[in-house]
Amino acid sequence: MVADVPANIVQQEQVGPGQYRLTLYAPAIASYAVPGQFVYIRCADSLDPLLRRPLSIHGVNRKEGKLFLLYQVVGRGTALLAARRRGERLGVMGPLGRGFTLPEPGRRVILVGGGIGVAPLVFLGHELVQRKNQVCLLVGARSADQLPVGKKGYTVPFDHAVATDDGSCGHHGSVTDLLEKMLAGEGADMVYACGPRGMLRQTALLLVRYNVPGEFSLEERMCCGVGACLSCVCKTAGNGGKPFEYRRVCVEGPVFRTEQLVWD
């Protein structure tokens, strides 16, 4: 069930430089949301900026009807969102898109998040733990203060390891270094990834090399969010002899399997 509701802002917390955690009261959305889905938010009641902004669902509290989002201010829409305060209302559509495929219980799962890309993976991690999977979250960031989770004040109830480009926290290097080490070591039954395109591509290469199935949450500019306008397509493997096919991130994604994606 998809809804478009005026959601009350329960809490707006700054959790890092330009990073915010937003709690919304939106029971109609929280009750149906699954990991990997997103919401589509009207950041301000103005015609400029005109469009809504997509944000992954970072968590839910179904009992309390709450929805958690984790976002980075990168432009006008997210800046306007960050200026909204407790008690104000936001237009929120959701849950949208196809979420992650959940593995059988007992499987060993690695989550790979680049920067704010961890947002949906935390929700996923919680569900996987509940379903008795063995979960390890790998988080990459430019530096310690840019780490959205896995730091003082915001940890997650499952294994996690950190990589930073400048070595200010955890492994000095890329999060995919950590992934490679794990794949070469203990291995994994399934990998889920979300983050910058370069990191996703690197992850996909490793998964092919180690022959581990994976799913990727992608981003693309959107208009409608519901599959009607065909603006959010990404290139995917073609069926029936076609070299490729454009698929809509908003409804056929945002989650795609490794073998569906084309990385040119």
Place this chain on the structure above:
Amino acid sequence: MVADVPANIVQQEQVGPGQYRLTLYAPAIASYAVPGQFVYIRCADSLDPLLRRPLSIHGVNRKEGKLFLLYQVVGRGTALLAARRRGERLGVMGPLGRGFTLPEPGRRVILVGGGIGVAPLVFLGHELVQRKNQVCLLVGARSADQLPVGKKGYTVPFDHAVATDDGSCGHHGSVTDLLEKMLAGEGADMVYACGPRGMLRQTALLLVRYNVPGEFSLEERMCCGVGACLSCVCKTAGNGGKPFEYRRVCVEGPVFRTEQLVWD
């Protein structure tokens, strides 16, 4: 000296249904402002609505660098303004336009305000009292609760009388009825008016009939506020044989003398 400054909101008070009194800290503007001038305000940092909004200067506290405005919410710009809070900053240009001509001390002066049109007249009344003129403010409104000033909680330190269309306060009828009675009675040396066009026209007719000089503060849609774009013109009497001339409300006004105006 005209300035464009980011002015701090010192206070935002609701004084009636959709009526607000705004106090801004803007010493650069307050120190030069004279009655009848206006400021030009950026109500929101968005391209929609695009233009600034003109508001008359309702009063100043030069020592404290404060500027008072009195406004009515009528559309999007004024609604956005009403949503701005203490501590926020607004782009404010001013003081703009030509103010009222002040009479010699000791003269008997009537101020005629229709609705929110009293805004500049209160500033004017204060100056006139200081200059030892005898001042009477006539205020008209649809009903008692629509009266911006002259009511419980917001009176003025000079004579005033009220007229309401529904008789819920003061004279039952138009403010120009009050004016006519005064002109026919004690008379006046000078009349200043601001309000809806119909009321101004009626006032102008009375002034011609009773042969009393008058000045009118007009409104017109503006773009630049500084005389550059010629968008805010009103029809005025022509010079040198011309049947009429378009004059800019923002620089040649907003105050015009009775004989300058053309009421078609």
Place this chain on the structure above:
Amino acid sequence: MAKPSLAVNVAGIRMKNPVTTASGTFGFGSEYAPFVDLNRLGAIVVKGTTLLPRQGNPPPRIVETPAGILNAIGLQNPGVDHFIEVALPYLRQFDLPVIVNIAGDSVEDYAALAARLDEVPGVAGLEVNISCPNVKKGGLAFGADPDSAAAVVRAVKGATRLPVVVKLSPNVTSIVRLAEAVVEAGADALSMINTLLGMAIDIRRRRPVLANVMGGLSGPAIRPVAVRAVWQVYQALKVPIVGMGGIVTAEDALEFIMAGATAVAVGTANFINPRATMDIIDGIERFLVEEGVPDIQELIGAAHM
């Protein structure tokens, strides 16, 4: 006041109210079904359909601009057969006139599409898109040149008995001349406007934002241009007009109706508010009640003195 009448008739297409959807912004209807009661729409205009399936342009396909968006979808669609077999049966469940937007690269394409749809039950009319700025082969040329536009319309009219609505491009020196040419060629109604040709540049990358370089500008930004186009054509010609371009609220829709539109289409606004069409229908009804107007038809062209 009694409930006002909102019904209008666009060249034989009977609509219970003047509100329809702008092609390409509402998919094939099902996408918006969670938000919109499709039975309440005056009509639906579906995504542009071509003879064969199309991949469309590479992404990025859209970019936001002040109060607008530029799009370069490039007519991605599953082709007319898929439309008839999959999308149309879904829509036939509803009490809803279905107008099929057709596009082609040649006069023959348009004629073949019209012929193919002519026999299909459940199609209420055709909207001929001769004005898509995102298709390089011909699309724009048809739309900009009165003679080739007329040729397309004649071919379509010769191939179908369905009402034919012709969608005009605003990217022309005189939309009135274009309108005259297609009406002369047999158009039963006109719809306007399609998007304005525009582009945006990413100054950090020093390249156009859209993979297709140029795109079509839609949304509130273009509303004044669209209202003007409707006004001019209404003044020049007696032909039903479907007005569109930046309609977000009932007030916006009423601007088009008073400028001369018999019906209006809601496009980009669906992206901001998925219930925009419903809100606009409700708002028009409220306006009629407030103003004491018993029938919306009284307001068509009412701003022409």
Place this chain on the structure above:
Amino acid sequence: MAKPSLAVNVAGIRMKNPVTTASGTFGFGSEYAPFVDLNRLGAIVVKGTTLLPRQGNPPPRIVETPAGILNAIGLQNPGVDHFIEVALPYLRQFDLPVIVNIAGDSVEDYAALAARLDEVPGVAGLEVNISCPNVKKGGLAFGADPDSAAAVVRAVKGATRLPVVVKLSPNVTSIVRLAEAVVEAGADALSMINTLLGMAIDIRRRRPVLANVMGGLSGPAIRPVAVRAVWQVYQALKVPIVGMGGIVTAEDALEFIMAGATAVAVGTANFINPRATMDIIDGIERFLVEEGVPDIQELIGAAHM
């Protein structure tokens, strides 16, 4: 990095930076002097001037639209003699190229204006407005038709030795064809775009908002159309372009430069921010420093791959 060079040359008009003002939005300069250091502007383009004084259109002359405004000023101005006697001496105090925007009702008007201004010291160039949508007698016709546009330009070029910038209308099917015609006729540079023809309706009064019915749409709303026009003309012709239409920030200005504009003009933005021109000059300089570009000229047309 050393201070980057911002200087550009538009057909012999040497500008210390690429930022000028859009005609009609900056008066004769003095109006903005409390906010702007006129010595810092690349050039000033003054309000459209005619042979005789003009009253202009009745009010209301403007209406706000989403991210834009419609105006129908109707070329109110005190006439060319008043300009020369009153406005020009004021501007000559500054180190500032003055470009005079001229408008007329006939080819002869334009030629007479050009001749009158040719001898006047302190005029750096002429901008020929053949594209004002608010003057009924001819104005629009000149701008829309390549032949009459060329006739105006030939007459102006024959009457002056000053650099002639021709201002193009976007209300045409092909701005490239128009550009070709006026360049062929001798235009030294082109400026684009003038406003888009639009209108708005007051639905309560059921009448057009503007007394003139139609007006010209300007502001951020039209920027994508303007960038596209500059891009197309730059691609087709080798002629300096002054780009304008919705420029509010330095980033917007850089979009035009990368699309192919040698200089840019700031119009509607002055109404939002009276220091817009200064902020844009500063922002362009900052961008050059950040990106390590020593000379703005490197960026002209840089988005054409």
